[in-house]
Structures are given as C-alpha cells and as structure tokens.
Amino acid sequence: MATRIHVVGCEVVTCLGKSLGATWNALVAGQSGIRRHEHLTNGGYLQDVGGIVADFGPGSGNEDAAVAKLDSRFLHLAMAAARGAWEQSGLSAKSGGFDPARVAIAIGSAFGGLDLLEAEQSRMASRKNLAVSPYLIPGMIINQAAGQVSQHLGLYGPSVAPANACASGGHAIVLGALLLRAGEADLAICGAAESAFIPAVVNGFATMKALLGRRSGDRAEADPTQASRPFSVDRAGFVLSEGAGMVVLATQSAVESLGLQSLAVLEGWATNSDGYHMAMPSRDRIVSCLQASLRNAALAPEAIAYYNAHGTSTVLNDKVETEVLKLVFGAHAHRLPISSIKGALGHSLGAASAIEAAITVQALREQTIPPTINHIPDPVCDLDYVPNQARKASLDLAMSASFGFGGTNNALIFRRSA
Amino acid sequence: MTPIPLSDDLLIAEVVRVIRRAAKIPAVVAITADSRLVEDLCIDSLDLVGVVLQIQDHFDVAIEEDAMPHLARVGDVAAYLAGHAVVP
16 A cells, blocks of 8 residues: 655745745735835836745845855745755654655756846856856756755755746655655655746746736736735736745654654645646646546545635636636535635745645644635636635645646645644 | 055955855854965865955956966965056
8 A cells, every 4th residue: 555645844935924834824814925126126127016035045144054155046945945844844853763865855946046147147247257156057956956955954865856837846745755655765855946036037927928017007006915816807917926835745654653743644646747838728637637636545526625726816827727626626616615825925936836735734734724815706717716814614635736837737635634 | 346456454354355255154264364265264166266256356356277276375365466456
C-alpha cells in the first residue's frame, strides 16, 4: 500500500504578512495586500499596483545574512519561507534524529532572479570592460532556491526546481510527494518563490492583456486594494505580486518515528498538460486534471468541501474555471464553497500555487474558508465564491488547483488531520 | 565614485568599507591594512571577483588581470589604487 503523505510544516511570505499566521489573519479579515507603488508608477511599468512584501529582502537592512550576497528577491523569499516551514515542522530541533540525505528539496519559480539580471545588465552597460557581478549567475538560476535551502538547512537529498509558470509551487509539492512515494526520501521541503517586478515582465503580461494594467475610471484607480477581484463581473486582469510558500512533507513512518505533528494529509494529486495553446487554458484538460486528482485520492467529487481556486481575476481564467468546476463536480458545484485568495494577495505567479496549498491546509486546520474579496457577482460566474467574508465550515477535504502558461495544470487534495 | 588620491588612512578606510560591503563581511570582523583577503577575511575566489568589481566601480579604476595575484592584503589594494590614481 502506498505510504500516506503528511504535511508537517507550512510557511508563506506574502504582501499581507511575512508569516503564515499574519497572512492568514489578514486573509480572513478580508484585507488586501495590493497597493499603488510609487517606484512602479514612475519606473516605466504599465501597471503600478501590485503586492510587494514590505521591509523585506536585499537592501532592506534586515536581510537574511546567509543569502545576503545573492541580491535576487525570490531567493530571499524562498529562504524565509523554507526556514519558517522547517521550524514549524519541528525538524530543526530534531537534528540527528533523521538522515539529512533523505530530505528532498523541490522549490520552483516561474522566472527566478530576473530582478538581479536586470540590475546587473544595467551595471554591465556602464562598465568599460562589460564585467558583471560574479553573483549574477548563482543568484538568478531557479534551482538556487533549493541550493540555498540545502546549504543553510543542511539537507542533502534529491533536489528539483520545477519551472511551470503559475503552477510551479503545486508541481513542486507533487514532485516532493512522488519522491517520498518512490522511496527516494522520507521528508521533503517543497514550494516556490517569485518576485518578477521588472518592467519587461510586467509590461509583457500587460501587453498580453493578462494584467489589469492602468485603466482610467477603474475602481482600482481610487482604491488599489480593489484591483484584484476574482470571479467579479468587472474583473479585468490579474495583479502581480511576489511571495513564497513552502510545505514540509513527511511519510507516515517519518511522522511516527520522529513524533511529528500532522497538519494535514496530502490525500491525492494530479498534474497534466493542455497540449493546446501557449497561454490560453484548455477547459477540457483542466477538467481531466481535477478528475485525475479525485481518482488518485479514490474520492467522489461530493467529498470535496472546499475548492481553493486558481481564480486569477482575468476574464478568461475565471470563466473557464467556473465551467471546469461545473463539469467536474456536477450538481455539487453549486453547493461547493470556492474562493480565490488572489483577490487579497494578487498573483505571485509560481509562488501562488504553493501559497494557496499552505492556505488550504490552514483552512482545514481552522475550519474556516478565506473569502474572495472585492467580489461583485457575475452572471457568467454563478457559483458560491465565498464573497467578501470568511466563513466557518466543517471541512474534511479540500482541493487546490493551479494552471500555468504553457498549458500545465495541477490539483492537490488535502485531508484534515485528526 | 571616490576620487584618488586620498590620504593613506582615508584610502584604507574607504577600501575597507567597499570590501566589507562587497563581500558582506559582518561588522564584528575587524579589517585592517594587514588583513589578508583570502586567509583572514575568508573571501573565496568568487567573492574576490565581486570585491575587485566593486573596487573598480567605486574608484573608477581598471584593475588589470596581471595585478590580481599581487593584491593579497587590503593594503596592497590601497597601494594599487594610489599608484593608479586618476587625479580629478
């Protein structure tokens, strides 16, 4: 029988808070981390609202000394979330009780250290010898997040760095689970980190009409916290943010032998590919992915009590995802509470999927569903999106799904731990 | 950009500041003219490239590849800079 896989640690660093607790409290209070930022307004960006982690990272004066030489924000975000998740698991205090070569690391990102690349390109152009910092290459490669976590937490198992756009974090969790199931590791630290606030990336998304952008007369003009509004009638694109999410996975035997606390069970999962379009989602392939996750967990659709949505606040995604849910859950779709925390957090691309997994685990623990904020009903999106106010509920099983450009999907199912 | 020449002491202090920042050397580690970059300050080969780059940027001086092996101590770096002064 396949080993049961537990979540034993969770941490997030988001524009709403630099810990899971702070982020959760703000989410259930209906707050938004989206602000208008002067450096975006004046810096050649086609969108000047975003979700930025305040007082954090390189140059903030309180950066993590262990990674201080590497000036890319995604690495600092990854390190902070990994330290927090590891601490919560209790494994940092059990050094010697487990084999560090049996701890896998799976940390993804869509873009890696593009902020460092941009800064160094600019410096390079100003130098006669065209030299760049020796920290550029180490600081921008996506697998450096896993590398730094390995180095500073002393973990030596297999490491992978999924770059699956906005699905990276969930894919990382699936890869970690697969390594545990394959017997390659007993523990895994999995997640993703992202900070892609450079003009070319923001403007690239804006040009694709994926971002809200700067829209005259939009309700975000006067109140930036209303910029991200998943499933709303006037949704008009996603709002970029940064952050990181990490979970620590453990096999049943590791939980028992190390006396770890199970926060939730990773009951099932699935990933698949659209084979359809470079950026537009395939409704039918996403349906297949969600159905496969239910099969993997041997669950009927009706068993799912909460669905944490990809819910980007784009016109297309939220419409397609609503159709997907009706096809996967049938009549249950109309009874199923659905929420997108991107209304509060914006879209942190690769990190979002991992942050949402951690928040889904927290929802099970707290028996509370975080709301979809800024919500105004849309006849096209006619399900229960838990609008604007958190809701207490009896939650045993919850699904979180994410879909990435390039046509890559994941669905994770978590069960409340007894 | 900092003009050279500075007085010896000021130049050493400025070089120390740039090295500390470039190699992220904590304030508790004392750096003097006699400090050896590799042995005393634990600056590895990658860090050394970063230090040299920062020195070049800060003082607007090109440090030739051939000179690098001779820059063992903080004082050697300062002496090199003093000898390659660009008088403003």
